[in-house]
Amino acid sequence: MKIVVAIDSMKGCLSSADANLAAADGVRNVYPDADIVQIPVSDGGEGFTDAFHAAIGGALQEVTVRDPMTRLITAKYLLCGHEAVIEIAQASGLTLLSEEERNPMIATSYGTGQLIADAVKKGAKRIVVGLGGSATSDAGIGMLRALIDAFAKHGQFDDITELHDIQFIIASDVKNPLCGIQGAAHIFAPQKGASAEIVERLDARARKFAELSAKHFGYDCSNDEGAGAAGGLGYALLQYMHATCRPGIEVLLEATRFSDMVKDADLVITGEGSADRQTLMGKLPIGVLQQSGAVPVCLIAGRIRDREALLRAGFSDVRCINPEGIPLQEAMRPEVARKHISDTIRELFRSRFINPLQGDGLWLALP
Structure with a gap:
């Protein structure tokens, strides 16, 4: 199984590389032998x-x-x-x-x-x-x-x-x-x-x-x-x-040859600090989605608004990494954010990608 991870930095909290690493840890918790490609990304700002x-x-x-x-x-x-x-x-x-x-x-x-x-x-x-x-x-x-x-x-x-x-x-x-x-x-x-x-x-x-x-x-x-x-x-x-x-993410993904990199991937994981309708107006995750072709793309964020609009745009899953009601100051602590990203990705793979009727077989019929 091949997973491509390309998560934007979470400003004041985690760099893109740190967020990618936390997501990769979540994948390996369920699939230790997964082929995980981590791509640091930015839309022109930090990183x-x-x-x-x-x-x-x-x-x-x-x-x-x-x-x-x-x-x-x-x-x-x-x-x-x-x-x-x-x-x-x-x-x-x-x-x-x-x-x-x-x-x-x-x-x-x-x-x-x-x-x-x-x-x-x-x-x-x-x-x-x-x-x-x-x-x-x-x-x-x-x-x-x-x-x-x-x-x-x-x-x-x-x-x-x-x-x-x-x-x-x-x-x-x-x-x-x-x-x-x-x-x-x-x-x-x-x-x-x-x-x-x-x-x-x-x-x-x-x-x-x-x-x-x-x-x-x-x-x-x-x-x-x-x-x-x-x-x-x-x-x-x-x-x-x-x-x-x-668009900054378009320039960067072109340089990384992203479209070639994801051709044989089973899933792309992207994300940002806060995702809503503005995400669809040229922000980094939508750039990743557009260049991922037919490969399913999961979006994670510290805060989610307009979830249905994000799903209609083509993301196969949209998940908030933070528990409801968590204070912002606590959520912004790097060690907390890393754990929440890892836990979210682990739960994603357990709930959507493992078919209970087939043991550890991948559930490829993604919505």
């Missing part, structure tokens, strides 16, 4: 670089960059041949700031630009940028300034020739535009510390920047899908670097 590293190899590069408050920190990205994978949370992430420090009016994406510049200088010709977990809402202006500082001889972005032959891919499941009620400021800035007044100021700032950029270039990407990702970093990559926007 994206590490997931790519596990998939394609290469070497992690450490660079001294500016964090969102311009402090010097060490951030990493992946370089494999002429391909680089950058996780913007490494340099511009919300987790780099304390709650008191969160201020998207001054937080800068400059450090992300420094990572891109380093990759370019080291020969990268294809750069995948995972947009997730940002602390910024500067429409990518900080990132562009870092690139100007690194490459422009006369202080203008148009002077940069080093970016002309580089393919940029945005890895993100965000489809929001840059400005407006569904834009970067209104949808994402409040969780980064913005008040209602600051949200309006951020939106106005982004709109002015987009107007000036459109006038300069003769085209406008501010309404393109993904422009509002990472506080508008998506917009800067689309407008200034002609990036292509794709």
Whole structure:
């Protein structure tokens, strides 16, 4: 029996690799000899670089960059041949700031630009940028300034020739535009510390920047899908670097050759911290489901809502790992989460995959 496990990280609790390992332990409790393939995954946020590293190899590069408050920190990205994978949370992430420090009016994406510049200088010709977990809402202006500082001889972005032959891919499941009620400021800035007044100021700032950029270039990407990702970093990559926007999990699974890996699998196990209707809008588990073909896919999560909608979407089973009523603080303890994942998978195999009329034979007639 072959089982493929590809569970997203459970933020603030378990990494993707840890969650996968816990699920694998649950499988082995029932089928010790099962062939279990564990694939670390990410949709562009936390763990994206590490997931790519596990998939394609290469070497992690450490660079001294500016964090969102311009402090010097060490951030990493992946370089494999002429391909680089950058996780913007490494340099511009919300987790780099304390709650008191969160201020998207001054937080800068400059450090992300420094990572891109380093990759370019080291020969990268294809750069995948995972947009997730940002602390910024500067429409990518900080990132562009870092690139100007690194490459422009006369202080203008148009002077940069080093970016002309580089393919940029945005890895993100965000489809929001840059400005407006569904834009970067209104949808994402409040969780980064913005008040209602600051949200309006951020939106106005982004709109002015987009107007000036459109006038300069003769085209406008501010309404393109993904422009509002990472506080508008998506917009800067689309407008200034002609990036292509794709779902992060799609880019990663393509790199792992996931569709080939699951062809002879009996089951795929995926999951995330909280699963609901939003899961169906391009989040990691639905990407796994779409690339699993006819292989049954089980979805687990710390919290489940809209279970029937998830089942109708094609998941063969949807299970909450946590007992009803458990306090969130307790459920978020790593050792507790690991046990709950393992227990859930063990129960899944005992209840659905063992036919009581056939001893230990697999019950292959899955719904």
